[in-house]
Amino acid sequence: MTQGAIEIENLSKEYPYGFLNLKKKMSLEGLTMRVEDGEVFGFLGPNGAGKSTTIKLLMRLIFPSAGTARILGKSIDDVSMHGSIGYLPEQPYFYDYLTAHEMLDYFARFHGLTANDRSARVAVMLKKVGLDTAKKIQLRKYSKGMLQRVGLAQAILHDPQVVVLDEPMSGLDPLGRREVRDIILELKREGRTVLFSTHVLSDAEMLCDRVGVIVGGKLRGMGAPGELLDMKAQGMEILFELSGVPGNLPLLTKATRTGERYRAQLPETELYEALDALKAASARILLVTQIKPTLEEYFMHLVEADRAQASAVEVSGK
Amino acid sequence: MNHRAIHGTILGAALLAGFVGVWKLQEKVDTERTTLQMENDELALRSPAVMKRLSLEYAPLMGAIYWTRAVQYFGGKHQAHEQNLDQLWPILDIATTLDPNLIVAYHFGATFLSDAPPRGAGEPDQAVMLLERGIKANPEHWRFYQDLGNVYYFDKKDYLKASQAFEAGGRLPGTPAFMKIMAAKIAAEGESLETSFALWMDLYQTATNKDVRKNAEDHLRLVKMEMELRALNQIADAYERKTKQRATRISDLAQAGLLSGQPLDPEGSPYVLGHLGRAEPNPKSPLREEWMKEKKR
């Protein structure tokens, strides 16, 4: 069997809490999975599901209660392995008294680059994340999106083979999300392994070779996003403008109105009929989209399926 | 083999070795710093008023701390057999300014500021100053009058003032008859061994501070010895009247049937007859040195 880029075996984390830390809460239970070399792996789950815990365990920011993990064949206890991995923390925050240039230079020093190499690498990175015009500004003046980009730059600064990104798209505007997506795709083209966590389904669908879904500290499903997340569309949504006095369109009874704009939901089968009616009423159609279940709904569905299975087993056992 | 256990053992051993090293080194440092310590006795702040302001609302606590320092200072000097107690006044001055109700500090000061070296600082005037301040701040505390009387009586040899102090104290409510008796006795006789004995005895029985009590005990021993010497001299005088010549040794008195056996001083050394056939403590007695000093005063 070939060696995966990241191999996780039975990894668990208990958090003590409450009075004198006497109570324990499992935030990760027996996680076993692999991320193959060169693949982009999406870690999906609602907030607090254990994605960040897993990533922090891999980065040895916290220590497992049980289990082991290897990255590039080396135990995560081995610090030298960190020379070939990059990490972007969730909602990254960096030394705000440094400029982007100084911060990247500071981090580059830990990778043993010579002064010339450092300045060359830092310049390339700043350009790559689109910050070369802002490199002389202290990070305290950076917006959230800019911080995210600096964070990305420091994660890939040293040409790592494995890149781990914790919620890389959160808090970004659409343009920013797109830039991050482009960077991830570029990393994939360059043959690197990328593990990133997100709670946004579309991000995972667009980028990942495979995804793992984690809920309540347990891995609930793993596979290509198509097979895992191909949920039936639950209907369509139309956004349209209608000026003047509306006629008696049947659609209007289902629509919510904001000024001259209307938003209506309807089953897919009625879509064309409705569009024809709107056309006849000379409405301006702005947007037609598929309504997909939110990730939370998907997770709820997973949990319920689990429960149903459990009770079925119970019944058959009797 | 358990990697972590080995790690832990090595670390534990290193920490232990480190602390042993620190301990040994500290002993060296302590000896080296004694040279510095002696020069270091001075108070950083000599002004009670400034001290009080700096203490904010915590003056009583600071007063207590200074009082502790006074005891430490005195104890330290005592242990080192040093006689120079010139810091005692500033420390007590600050302690009682910070907390004017620090009764024990006045008592302590009355004894050890006033008593002659090596027991005290030999500064009865400072003791009087301190006690007068104590009386002003705590007018109901009649024992300060007793202390004041003692200072006048023992160290300033001013029997009029001593008698007045006892009398003033005696007028306060709740005072024992002892105060009035002492006032009358001192007014009539000035200094007498019996009065001294009574004063020290009362202090010995009532003192709450152990240094003060110990000091009274030592004085009692000396006064008792003086009384015994006086009795021996009377016997020697009787011997001289009888034999027309002065006895030169204690055994002469015993042989003449005036004394049964060899009398011993409170420390257990036999008394001797010295110059001019006067009774005195044995040259080997630990009490002799202080007795000689007492004589000179």
Place this chain on the structure above:
Amino acid sequence: MRNVQTVAANTFREAVRDRVLYNLVFFALLMMGAAILVGQISIGIERDVIVSLGLTAISVIGIFIAIFLGVALVSREMDKRTLYALLAKPVKRWEFLLGKFFGLVMTLTVNTAAMAAGLYIALWSVNHALLKSDTYVLVAVYLILLKLALIVALALLFSCFTTPFLAILFTAGMYVAGLLAGDLRTVHGVELDPGTLRLMRGISYLLPNFENFNVMGAVVHGRGVSAAIAWQATLYAILYIAIVLMGAAVVFSRRNLK
């Protein structure tokens, strides 16, 4: 070692950009005011007043910086999670801690040296000359610096396992306890049973004896300080700091970051 150096340099940069060195302005004003005032009073102990005030200010300001900066610069990295990205680099946790320590000591050294220079300027302006005894002031400043390094180590240790507020409290408490440690050994005038006395003696040796670094009393009055005092204090500081940092490294390497 290169990693330690890198963290140390950055820590120094952080302290400077945090405007820590601004306290020097306060010190300069204090010394200037004192020099002028003392010149006016002229009671024969101008030099003593300048030296004692200067050394006290160097010590007090230094202690404040050592405690607050020592605690703040480590706990801030954990609170704001700036540490996360750093620890994902090939850096061991003890390297980070040691780097912080040396960076803070570097900051305090620069700060203390600047204050010492200010003190000498004030001395010169009062006496219009520097005496031979004034060289001992430098010894006193050196010992203060050793003391500050030890305080920083303690601050790092405490901030490794507790909240910043408690860490500040513990460090300050340890300093005061350490100052009084010597008295625990030489109690006079109190009667205690031998067991308690032995325990007190033991504790007094284990606490950091901060009195070891105090030669102010002698230096203020222009008296000399033996070389032995200086090198023993140096050895003591190095040994104690090593112990404390080792403890801190052990605690910190096992700590789960939130």
